Amino acid sequence: MIKNTLLPAAEFCQRRSDFITKMPANTIALISAGKEVTRSNDTEYPFCQSKNFYYLTGFNEPDAILALVKGEGVEAEQSVLFSREKDSFQEVWHGRRVGQLAAVENYQFDLCFSLAEVSEQLLPLIEGKSSVLICQQEHGVFEQQVLSWLAEIRKLARTGAKAPKSLVDCSEIIHEMRLHKSDAELDIMRQVNVISGAAHQRAMQRTSAGKFEYQIEAELLYEFASNGARYPAYGSIVAGGDNANILHYTDNDEALINGDLLLIDAGGELAGYAADITRTFPVNGQFSVEQKAIYQLVLDSQNLAISAIKPKQTFAELNRLVCNFLTQALYDLGILKGDITLLLAQNACKKYFIHGLGHWLGLDVHDVGDYHSNQQREQLRPFAPGMVMTIEPGIYIPLSDKSVDEKWRGIGVRIEDNIAVTESGFENLTVNAAKTIADIEKVMAN
Template identity: 80%
Template sequence: MIKNTLLPVAEFCQRRNNFIAQMPENSIALITASKEVTRSNDTEYPFCQNKNFYYLTGFNEPDAVLAMIKGDTSKPAQSILFSREKDSLQEVWHGRRVGQVKAIENYHVDQCFSLVEIEDQLLPLMVGKTSVLICLQEKNEFEQQVLAWLSQIRKSARMGVKAPSSLVDCSDIIAEMRLHKSTAELDIMRQVNLISGAAHQRAMQQAQAGKFEYQIEAELLHEFATNGARYPAYGSIVAGGDNANILHYTDNDDKLNNNDLLLIDAGGELAGYAADITRTFPINGRFNDAQKTIYQLVLDSQNLAINAIKPTQTFAGLNRIVCNFLTKGLYDLGILTGDLSVLLAQKACKKYFIHGLGHWLGLDVHDVGDYQPNEQREQLRPFAQGMVLTIEPGIYIPLSDRSVDEKWRGIGIRIEDNIAVTATGFENLTVNAPKTIVDIEAVMAK
């Protein structure tokens, strides 16, 4: 299943060109890499690159800074990287560094300087520019550094040096670019979905009463890493029984019980791109009647939503479809009571469907991109070819809910697939994670 998953360097170059084309004339953009984060004493968490920085460079070392300079029409734009210098002692202890020469060769930036040179090289590039673009919400520490550099430049104003007059947030420019996936990006997202779907199959086959949730989590991580997705895209949710009614349950330390369901929300990360898949299945391999009824209701609502995806559709439109269907279904089961027309108008299913229907997906699990909400928080952004999103309806009936028949209590079900919008409809990227009752029970019987 392992394939070459590296994006071509030309794609990163094109992204920088596209970004620069949207910069104001005579401006400079500064995009920063992540820093290493200490886990304990002198050890660090596994490094995770800043996604905006990675999107524009493909460079995966900490502390780096990308500068993109756009002059007037007479001057060519430039991309300049500042990164850690080669250091044989540090490399013996902590691993090889790309260095400045290889950075130019491998990442096709115009120039690369070491971080120790950043003030000497960068400040002259900022002089005379009208504006500096940074991602304001990402790194307050870097924002303070940029403000200090601007102050330093202003101190030379008496000598005719002109500092940029404005600091501009460029996050929305990158977010809009990231929202529309290229052919190469979609190929990686297909691969990470295949890897993650295989992990969900493995979890189904390994689950049994008496095991602990963390043991099933270990099976997921094994399948991810074996097939090239070394890290999960987010903390895996492995929630048995009533734990499924905790939306972001990540303790994963309970024992699995016979006759309970197991909800798993887990996806691998491949070349920076995330899968986000949820499956719910019976720990003993067979749905009981109550579980089967609620499960089929959720699955049918998901299929309705997915089949309605096409360009110009919206999350708001899909939510109306799903809320009407779930409200009617819960009413028919006696879980919701009252006047059906009133229940539909009130979206009464939200008592049990307590989260959103989906979100953008890409380099981040909850990926960047404007949903264009209105005052009622309806998400009106029309879908377009190349967008990738999740569809994840769910029904959650905690054990503590005494308003429903005892047979429904403790059932928590979510089903989540990853969907790419095509020119005429959709492509379901989540193709090998079983989700029909027949398929789940067949896989678990093996």
């Protein structure tokens, strides 16, 4: 049974209140919604809301604008939405709109006006403020719109109107808030992980030589949508054989070959929140000796990293643990050659472990939040309860690598789980996608 996954309006209302608390006095923050993107002539891609806007509103229509006002006292604080007006003609063609009355009632904004009323209602809110806060890196077009509003106010200087003197990027405020998940957010992320884990299990059970990668992708999408995650959180990677050694492979158009591995990196999106799970398994259901060896060392390195997660831990330390482990393991297999002490000092495994160990996860797959990286690109941000991350070590040995024995070439393995930091350690949200060699072979035998 699909649960009601919508966050309560009160949670979004509290987020706006918390954001206003972090704003300087006598400022206004303007956050814009996403826009529809044309796919072909007069049809659009499925709408995806701006994540910062959604985080503060829960409102899922395009073109809207959120204004958060902070005056000199608490009584001068306001949340004001500007959105598309109710229009029976447009709604017949393009779908229902929330409208202004329902926006106030259902989303708990203090006021809501139509977009046609922006000049009349928004400019007086901007006038007299010391600065305007916007998310500068997201919407260059919106920034130009804000500058045009400031220019309109400056034209009225002779009447005593005062335009804000600066635009301030408020992205960091929102990003820090988004980095720490509430109990309600974590519950949604548990649900989308269960849905996505079931999709990976389905893919294992329906994989066989001769099928195309896109046919397995279709099985994933079916399982997502059947359980309430209507859309994937990102373009699914379904990479057979040497395609697994292309990190962001999304063509998904080749036939699966008996004896190859299949790497699937896919997750559903539920109520805006993403899962990001990777599993690698044999097309024919049985790992070869070489595939087992590579797979097991990747799995062991992932378990090593996950078991070390706790508050105050860092990605930098997890990376050291994993790189030391993988370098030694690849040396023991004869894939890395030379002096082991020097290999360890050089993080020699990075020849085959070519990406980072993980990233923040939430409303975005590669979610926002400062990693506190130093000049050596070490991520020193201490973990704290409520943070959610991926842990995804991988080993990639392309067919073109002539430096290794032929038996290893063409093997690409990544294993990825979604992990929440708790008060005492961690919670693995990825609970139902087979991961051990024995479990994978058992699932594929049924």
